């Protein structure tokens with residue numbers, strides 16, 4: 315029997331994925347200190363998240379972040395996936411073709427958006443952002459993951475110190491929020507359809523990446539060089555963290571607390587504890603254009 319090319323390619327992909335699954339040990343948030351045993355990079359000197367301090371940061375970063383194609387609608391409906399660690403959205407291209415990109419800030423080069431995911435706390439007021447600002451923890455942290463365009467894919471970019479750029483948007487719970495974020499609300503309203511791990515659901519709305527930024531003040535940010543906050547903790551990430559939070563209603567954020575891990579336990583507090591700054595510099599940009 316001769317396999318037609320697309321089918322052969324698909325089987326090849328499936329085989330590669332099985333091998334990858336076998337070689338990647340499971341991990342969870344119960345004891346994050348144990349990640350080092352399976353993923354040595356998690357013990358590195360440039361790890362994330364960190365506390366961002368107004369007093370210890372260098373307020374000299376001039377370049378603004380520039381957003382391209384962030385207002386363009388993304389092509390097709392987005393799929394929300396509960397992967398057992400977070401709620402994740404793989405980003406397609408825009409309807410015009412190119413992906414949304416960012417430049418400027420602490421970045422050299424052009425970084426194109428790949429995926430969006432979230433970190434959250436637990437019912438009863440447990441806060442769940444990964445980064446803190448002056449020791450203050452927010453309720454939820456949104457991560458928009460970008461890849462340096464000079465690298466072919468995320469796997470390759472993870473091996474490079476300038477491989478990835480992540481934007482972090484903070485969300486706090488408000489009882490009577492003054493703003494309404496239709497895109498984020500669509501995502502949060504889809505969460506009840508991915509309660510079980512390894513399930514997915516289509517978000518029934520045409521979204522652009524601006525929907526994930528809301529009206530966050532992108533002229534104000536902290537920037538530093540760090541890592542992925544989940545195994546393998548690759549030290550490949552240039553972080554830009556916006557300290558002014560979006561305000562979202564309590565019932566929408568409560569949808570996160572319904573999600574479950576692969577073992578059936580509640581997926582709560584999926585944030586990594588703060589890591590040491592070591593010899594790194596944190597840059598601060600305030601206002602202006």
Ligand SMILES: [Zn+2]
Pocket residue numbers: 431432433457543
């Ligand atoms: Zn993250």
